[in-house]
Amino acid sequence: MVVSVTPRHPTGGDGIRSVTVLGSTGSVGSNTVELIEAYPDRYRTVALVARRNVAALAAQARRLRPEVAVVADEAHYADLKDALAGTGIAAAAGPAAVVEAAQRPADWVMAAIVGAAGLEPTLAAARRGAIVAFANKECLVCAGELLMAEVRRHGATLLPVDSEHSAIFQVFDPERRPAVSRLILTASGGPFRTWTRERMAAATPKEACAHPNWTMGAKISVDSASMMNKGLEIIEACHLFGMPDGQIDVLVHPQSVVHSMVEYVDGSVLAQLGTPDMRTPIAVALGWPDRIATPGARLDLIRSSRLEFEAPDPLRFPALRLARHALQCGGAAPTLLNAANEVAVQAFLEERIGFLDIERVVEATLASLPHSELNDLDDVRTADADARRFASEMVAAGRVSR
Numbered sequence: 424m425v426v427s428v429t430p431r432h433p434t435g436g437d438g439i440r441s442v443t444v445l446g447s448t449g450s451v452g453s454n455t456v457e458l459i460e461a462y463p464d465r466y467r468t469v470a471l472v473a474r475r476n477v478a479a480l481a482a483q484a485r486r487l488r489p490e491v492a493v494v495a496d497e498a499h500y501a502d503l504k505d506a507l508a509g510t511g512i513a514a515a516a517g518p519a520a521v522v523e524a525a526q527r528p529a530d531w532v533m534a535a536i537v538g539a540a541g542l543e544p545t546l547a548a549a550r551r552g553a554i555v556a557f558a559n560k561e562c563l564v565c566a567g568e569l570l571m572a573e574v575r576r577h578g579a580t581l582l583p584v585d586s587e588h589s590a591i592f593q594v595f596d597p598e599r600r601p602a603v604s605r606l607i608l609t610a611s612g613g614p615f616r617t618w619t620r621e622r623m624a625a626a627t628p629k630e631a632c633a634h635p636n637w638t639m640g641a642k643i644s645v646d647s648a649s650m651m652n653k654g655l656e657i658i659e660a661c662h663l664f665g666m667p668d669g670q671i672d673v674l675v676h677p678q679s680v681v682h683s684m685v686e687y688v689d690g691s692v693l694a695q696l697g698t699p700d701m702r703t704p705i706a707v708a709l710g711w712p713d714r715i716a717t718p719g720a721r722l723d724l725i726r727s728s729r730l731e732f733e734a735p736d737p738l739r740f741p742a743l744r745l746a747r748h749a750l751q752c753g754g755a756a757p758t759l760l761n762a763a764n765e766v767a768v769q770a771f772l773e774e775r776i777g778f779l780d781i782e783r784v785v786e787a788t789l790a791s792l793p794h795s796e797l798n799d800l801d802d803v804r805t806a807d808a809d810a811r812r813f814a815s816e817m818v819a820a821g822r823v824s825r
């Protein structure tokens with residue numbers, strides 16, 4: 424279950440919801456900041472966190488006036504301090520400062536750091552029982568059981584922001600959980616939906632990042648191109664909604680208008696539709712349990728193109744099989760899959776390996792390292808580090824096709 428506890432009062436005593444944005448300078452983060460800014464009487468900002476984009480972070484901080492702005496990369500601390508001089512906003516830097524920002528009392532925390540780097544701050548927010556708006560899917564892939572257990576133990580509330588999971592959240596009736604027969608995750612198919620494997624082998628980072636429907640950060644864009652994004656989303660759905668892998672299907676829908684569906688045992692299929700605009704799922708979480716208005720175009724089904732659906736091609740997109748395999752193996756397997764994928768995607772973006780080498784690195788890492796049990800955060804860290812080492816060595820040694 425996503426909202427895993429009796430919802431606590433979503434705002435402070437003054438009726439204003441205090442908010443923190445982890446990954447505020449990214450694609451999800453900047454859309455979140457834009458929505459917060461549109462409602463100055465509803466939200467008060469506690470902390471903004473980025474990795475190193477000081478210019479964007481300082482500009483956001485000057486507009487939202489948080490208590491603190493944090494860069495994870497300590498090399499950028501002096502620049503941030505200078506950029507905030509005279510504002511009264513504190514500057515901080517380093518991974519511990521990122522966790523400290525997430526620990527500050529805020530009713531609502533947007534988890535929109537990219538990659539497993541977001542795990543510890545997301546855990547910190549969950550451990551103080553916050554409402555966590557959850558975009559950072561890699562966290563659940565690398566430490567799903569641990570994170571969900573902490574959410575339950577500390578009475579936190581996890582609200583999905585990933586568009587498919589937000590769609591399911593909006594049509595999934597938790598009181599009728601046994602009557603849900605299937606989750607149907609839609610996938611655009613990405614920029615290479617109709618490409619041959621030969622053509623994909625020569626794909627450039629620019630081509631892989633040219634998503635047909637969504638404007639997103641580079642990492643998730645490459646994941647969409649390989650369809651590893653949908654593989655990660657299967658694992659994410661499994662944890663968020665407590666559904667086994669056998670009851671989670673993927674359906675390619677090139678228009679990204681139907682964001683996902685829930686099938687019930689009586690044959691009813693409930694879907695959520697909208698234009699492909701992340702401001703909608705972000706607003707669902709920011710306003711929850713109310714609804715808040717967003718700017719942007721509204722869905723016009725008369726003017727829009729046809730809505731098409733097709734089965735995913737497992738031969739051209741093996742990432743789906745790899746993710747399901749990791750989920751079925753359990754233990755450290757999803758952690759290894761995620762870490763190897765992060766290393767390989769970064770190497771592809773830096774043109775050190777080819778596009779199809781991403782799946783080779785992931786498959787070899789999964790096959791070579793043990794799928795040990797994960798009992799605590801240290802076990803997660805060890806599996807993550809081992810996979811990163813293995814995948815990096817494979818890339819560095821040229822043990823991939825390029």
Ligand SMILES: NC(=O)C1=CN([C@@H]2O[C@H](COP(=O)(O)OP(=O)(O)OC[C@H]3O[C@@H](n4cnc5c(N)ncnc54)[C@H](OP(=O)(O)O)[C@@H]3O)[C@@H](O)[C@H]2O)C=CC1
Pocket residue numbers: 445446447448449450451452472473474475476477495521534535536537538540541558559560561584585586637638639640641642643701
């Ligand atoms: N973009 C989208 O539409 C969607 C994204 N998601 C998920 O949301 C997450 C964010 O995606 P997206 O916004 O596209 O990513 P971006 O790459 O656009 O942004 C990433 C953000 O995380 C920050 N960051 C990166 N590393 C660290 C770190 N070690 N510590 C602190 N901050 C860090 C970046 O800071 P800086 O700018 O300084 O580098 C930036 O603010 C991902 O997990 C993605 O899968 C899910 C659904 C849709």
Ligand SMILES: CC(=O)[C@@H](O)[C@H](O)COP(=O)(O)O
Pocket residue numbers: 585586587609610611612613637643646647648650652653701
């Ligand atoms: C916006 C969002 O949620 C992304 O995860 C999106 O779904 C990516 O598109 P794909 O369906 O191509 O992976």
Ligand SMILES: [Mn+2]
Pocket residue numbers: 585586587656
């Ligand atoms: Mn998605």
